[in-house]
Amino acid sequence: MSSTKNERQGTELVPVKFSRLTRRGVLLGLSLYQLVTLGAGVGTLVWAFYAGGGILIAFTAPVWLLAAAITWIPIAGRPTVEWVPVAFGWLWKATGGQLAYRRRIVKPRPAGTLALPGDVARLREYNDPTTGAGMVHDPAASTLTAVLSVTHPAFVLLDPGEQERRVTAWGRVLATVCRSGHISMLQVLERTLPDSGTGLAEWWASHGVHDESWASTTYRELIDRAGPAGERHATTLSLSLDMRAASRQIRTAGGGIRGAAAVLRQDMSTLVAAMRSADLAPSEWLTCGQIAVILRSAYDPAVAATLERHGELGQSLATAGPVAVNESWSKLRTDSAHHAVLWISEWPRSMVYPGFLAPVLLSMGIQRSFSLLCTPMRSDQAARDIRKKKTEYISDAAQRQKIGQIEDASQTAEFHDVLQQEADLTAGHGVLRFTGLISVSATTTDDLDAAVAAIEQAAIQASCETRLLVGQQAQAFTAAALPLCRVV
Template sequence: MTESHEVPVRFARLPRRGLLLGLSTPRVACLAASLALLIPSVFLTGVAGALLTLPLWLTVGSAAVARWHRRPIIEWAPTVGHFVQRRLAGQTRFRARVDRPRPTGTLALPGDAAAMRFVIDTDTRRAMLHDPHAKTLTAVACVRHPAFVLLSTDEQARRVCGWSRALAHLATTGSGSRVQVLEISIPDGGHGINNWWAAHRASRANPWVTAQYDELVATVVPASATHRTLVALSIDTRSSHSSSRAHGRGLTAAAALLQQEMASLTASLRAADLRVESWLGEHELAATFRTAYQPGFETGDHPAQSLERAGPVSMDEQWDHLHHDNGYSTVLWISEWPRVDAPPSFLHTLIFQQGVRQTVSITYEPVPADEAMRDIRRARVEYATDAHQKAKLGMISDLADSVEARDVTDRERSLVAGHADIRFTGLITLTATTLADLEAAAAETARAATQCGCETRRLYGQQARAFTAAALPIARKVSP
C-alpha cells in the first residue's frame, strides 16, 4: 500500500511597506503638512494660535490616521478624485451608438478597452486581441479537465507540479508573457442534467432504477451550474520584437510568435493533464463577451456573434457596482491568500457556490530575475530601516513585520535556487439580475472566501476597469 503525500500551499502576506515607520508616502506627507500648520502657529501665537488653527491641522492629520474600509482616508484621495473627474466628464456612462458603427476590426467595449482590436488568423481562424496602448497580443483557449477534488492526493500533487512547470516555462521564454485563468460559473437551472437524462433514459429500463434516477435528478438540479475554464495567453509585442525578426515586423511577426507560445502552452498543459479543447475563434470569443455583459445570453439560441458587436448596449458605473444591459455586477479583490498550510483544492468552496453567477480570475505575470532581485533588495533595506528607526524611538516591532521580512528572505532564496518569480492577482466578478441579489451574492462570496482562508475587498471607484480585467479573457494587467 502506497502512502499518499499532500502538497500544502502557503502564501506570503500582502506587503505593507511604507516610506517611514511603515507609513505610506501620502500618510507621511499628510502628517508633515499637519505639523507644518501646528508648529508655526504655536511658536507665533502660543496656545491661542494652536486652538485657532485646530480645524486645519486636526483635519489634515486625521486624514492620515482615520480609516474607511480598512484604508487611511488620505489613500482614498486619488481614487475618489479620479472617479469624480470621470463622472463629471461623462465617462462613467456608456451607450452603444447604433447610428455610428464601430470601425472594422475594433472591439465594441466601453472605457479604455475601446481601443482594442482583433486579428483573425487566416489559416486556423483563431482570434487574437491586440491592445495598442499596452502593446500586447492575446489568444484565448478553452481548457477541459477532470474534477480535481475527486482525484487522489498523489494525483493532485502531480498535476499541481505540472501546472507549476507550465508557469515556469512561460517565465523563461522572454516574450513578456502573461496568463489569465478564468473559472466561469453560471447557474443553469439543470438544463444540462435534464437534457442528458432525457436523451439517455430508456423506456424499457427497470422502473425502480428509473425512479431512483428521477429522484437524484430532482435533488441535484436546483444546485447545478455550468463551469467553464478559459486560459488567456498574452505576449508583450515590445519585448518580443527581437525574437520575431525571423517572421518579419509589426503585428504579423507578433502573431507568429504568439502562435509559437500557444503551441508551447498547449504542450505544457497536456503534461499537467489539462486538455486544450480549442483556441477560441471570433464567434466563440464574442459569445463569451456577450455572456459576461448579458445574463441569460448563454441559454438562448443566438446566431453567430461578431466581436464588433460583442460589447454591452448600455453600462452605468457606480461607486461600488456596474449596471450593464439587464444585469448588475461588482468586482471583489482577493486581498489575502491563505497564510497557513492549505490543500491545493482550497478554493473549492469559493468556486462551487450554489446559485451564484461568478467569474474567478487569476492573472499570472512572470517577473524578470533582475527586476525581482532589485525589488527584493529594496524590500530588505526598507524593513531594516524601519526596524532601526523603531528601535531608536523605543517602539516595539510587530510580529507582522518579521513575518513579512521572512517572506522576502524565502522569496530571495527561491530566486537564487533558480525558480521563477511570478506576480499574481485574484479577482472575483459577481453578476445578478437585481441589485438585491447582487448584494446577497457578495455577502455569500465573502463568507465562502473566509472558509477558504482568503480575504476579499470590494473595489470602489474603479469597477468598470476592474470588470474589464476580471470578467473578460483579455489578460490585462491589473493593479487593485
Template sequence: MSAPAATVRFGRLERRGLLLGLSGPQLAAVGAAAAIAVTTEYAAGLPGLLAAALLWGPLLAAGTASVRGRSVMGWIPIVGDWWLRRAIGATRQLHRLRDPRAATGGLLLELPGIRTPLPVTTGSSGAALVSDRTTGTVTAVLAVRGRGVLLADDAGSTTAAWGRVLTGLTQSREIVRVQVLHATAPAGECDVRRWWSDHATGADAPLPARLVADLLADADTSTTRITTVLAVAFRRGGAHDDVQPLLGTFADTVAAGGLKVEGWIGPRRLCELMRRAYDPVALISSGHMVAERQADRAGVWGPMAVAESWAILRTDTAVHASYWISEWPRAEVGIEFLQPLLLAPGAHRTVTLIAEPQPLRVAARDIRRARVDLVSDSAHRARTGRIEDEAARAEADDVATRERDLVAGHGDLRFTGLVTVTAADEAALVEACRATEAAAARAMCELRPLVGQQAAAHTAAALPLARGIL
C-alpha cells in the first residue's frame, strides 16, 4: 500500500496594522484629516468644513484607499524614490570596459539596484566570496542538482530531508539569508549543433555530413536549459577566512537534504551566471562560451548599459520584468505545485525563493504581537457592531499554527518569492509575461509586478547574491 501524497498549506499574507488593519502612517494620515475636519467645523461651521476638504480629503484618501493591493501611503516611498532616482539620472547607467579599481586588489561588482560596489575575492576553497559592507554579509554560491529543485520523490523523503535543512538554518547564528535560484531558458542551438554547422557543412563536405546537418537542423530545439544554485549569506567577520569552515558545514547539510552538491562556484563561474542574468539573448545568439570569456577578460560582470523604466529594466540586448509572489496557494497542494511555473519551456525565466531565518526570541515576539493585534481588532469589531469575517478567522488560525510549531521546536523562516522574465524586446516580453502569469495561475500563485523598483528587484531575483528587496 503506497503512502499518501504529502501536501502543504500556506498561510495568508499578513495585512495587520496598528488598528483596524491600518498601519502607523495610515493612522497618522487619518488622524490628521480628522483633526483638520474637527477644527474647521468648530471654527467656521459647515462652510469651513467644506472649504477645508481640499486638505482633509486627500489625507483621508491617502490613509484609507489602496491601489493595486497596496495602500496609498505604501506607494508614496516607492513613487518618491523612483522620481528622485530619475531626476538625478540614476535610472540610466553606462559602465566602462575596465574598472581601474579592480586592478588594485580583487574584483568589484557594480550592479544596478545596488548603490555601493561589491568586492569579490577567492577563498581558500576556491569559492567566490561577495562582500556587502552595507548589510555586513559575505555571500557564496553553491552549485547543486536535484529533480528540478522540486525536491520531490515518490516517498517524500527528499522533501522531508530538505525541511530539516531549513529548520537547521534557524539554529545557526552565522547564516543571514539563503536563496534558491532556479533559472530556465530555451536551450536553442546547442554547442554540438553549432560546431557541426560551422565545420561540417561546407560546400566540400561529404554527403553523410550534410545529411547529418539537415537532421540536426530539423531536430526539436524546444528543450530547456535549467540552472539551479543556492546562495547563502553569512554574517561578515573580520576576514573572509572566517567563513571557510561554514562553507563546508553548509555544503554537508545541503547534501544531507537530498541534493547533489557539485561544489562552490568560483569567480569565473559566477561571472557566467551574472552575464546570463543580464544578457542571455546575446549569449545564446553569439555563442555563450565565447561571450562569457570576453566579458571575463574585460572585467564586465554586470551590464554595460542599463535603462530602468517604471515597469521594465533594459540591459544591453535584453529587457526584464520582475514580479513578487504576493500570494501562495490558499488550499492544500502537493509538493510539486510549482512545476508549471518552474519548468514551463520556451521562456527565459528565473524563480527565486529567499529564506531568512528568524531568531527564536524575534519569532516569539512577532507571534505575541500578532495575537495582541488580532485580539484588539476583534474587541474593537465587537464594540462597533462589526461582524468578524472569514479572513480574520483564517489569519488567527495561521498565527495559532505558527505558535504551535514554534513551541514544538520548529524554527521560523521568512520566505520571499520573486520571478524575473527576460526577452529580446518589449513585444516578446509582453508575451512572455502573459505566459508566466498564466503559469503562476496554474500553480495557484498570485504575481504582483514590482513597478518603480525593477533594478533592485532584478538584482534580488535573477542574481545569486542572497539579497532581499521587500
C-alpha cells in the first residue's frame, strides 16, 4: 500500500500555497506614515483642548480632521498618506524636468557607460576577458550583473510527473542561490518578441532542396522576404553580485572590478551546473553586444526583428538606449511604443499548481515582459526577520486584546505564514523574496489600454491580483523589461 501511494505521489503534481502580502504595520496595523499623521492630529487636538477649549478645537478642526482623513481613508487600496511620497517624487521629477529624456547625439556619452535614461545612466559595462561575458556594474548599488540566455521545453506540455520533477529541480537551483551569501538578486525575465523569420530561414538552409528549380527558387524568395510571422518567447536569467557582501572574496581575488568579476564567475559556474541538473539548457553568458540588443529591443520594439535578422546591428551598449522617453503618471512613451508596468500585488492565496501562470505567460497577440525578481536572504538574516515578525505580531495581538479589538482572520493567516517560513528555514530551505512585474507594450495608447486589460484578466485567471504602478513608470520599466536586476 505504501509503495503504491509513493508511486502515485511521484507521478502527480503537488499544489503549493504562497504567503500573503504582509499588511502588518508598526503598531496596531498602522504604518509609520499613518502613525506620524495620526500623532500630529491627536497632538493638535489635545493641545487645542487644554489651551483654548471648544473654540480652539473648532479653529484647529481642519488640521486634525485632515490628519484623520489621510490616515484612514484609502485610495486604490492604500491609505492616502502612503501616496504622499509617490506624489512628492512625481512633483520633484516634474519640476526638475526629469519626465522627458532626449539622447544627446552631438555629445556622446563617456566610454564604458550605458546610454540609458534616469538612474540607470550610472551603469558601466565590463567585458570579462575570461568568459567573454558582458557584465553591468552599478557603482551606486555596488552590484555586478551577468546575463544568461536559457532555453527549456514547454512546461505545460509535460506530464505531471515530469513537471513535479522539474519544479523540485528548480527549487534546488534557487536554494543554490540562497546559500551563496553574496548574491543580491536573481532575475528571471521572460519576453515575447516578434518572430523575425530566422528560424524558418535556418530550417530551409539545412533541410531545403537547393537545385535551382522553379519551386526551390520561389521558396527561397518567399523566405527571404518573410517578415515577422508570429511571436516567440525568450528567457534570460540575470545574476547580480553584492560587492559589499563579497568584499573579502573580492580582495582575495585581486580587488576592484576584476576581483568582483572573478568572484561572480564562481557563482556563474555554480548556477550553470545547477541549471543543467534541472534539465534546463543554458547558453553562453551574453556578451555586451547581445545585452545591447535586448536593451534596444525593449525600448524600441519595432526594430527587434531587424536586429535579430542582422546580427551585426545594435551590438554596442553605447547606443543601446532610447532616443527619446516621455513619462506620464501611468504610462511610458519610448521610441516606437507605449508601455505600462503592472505589479503582482497578490500571489494566489489558495492552493495552486506550478503552472498557474500559464494564462499570463501564454497570452497571444500581446507584447509583454514578465520579470520575476528573486532576492535571497541569508539564513541568519532570515531567522532574525522571522523572530522580529513573530514578536511584532504577538505584541500587536496583546495590544488589540487590551483595547477590545477583534482579531482579524487575515492577521491570523499572516502569522501562520510566518510560522510556516520558520519551519521551512529550520528544515534547511532558503528564504527568497519574490517580486513579479509585467511590462506591457503597444504601438498606440488605445492598443496599450486593451493589452493591459487583457493581461489583468489573464492575471485573474491565474488567481493573482495586479496593480498599475503609477508615478514611477520609468523606474518600474527598467526593472520589468531590462535584465539588469533593478528594483522599484
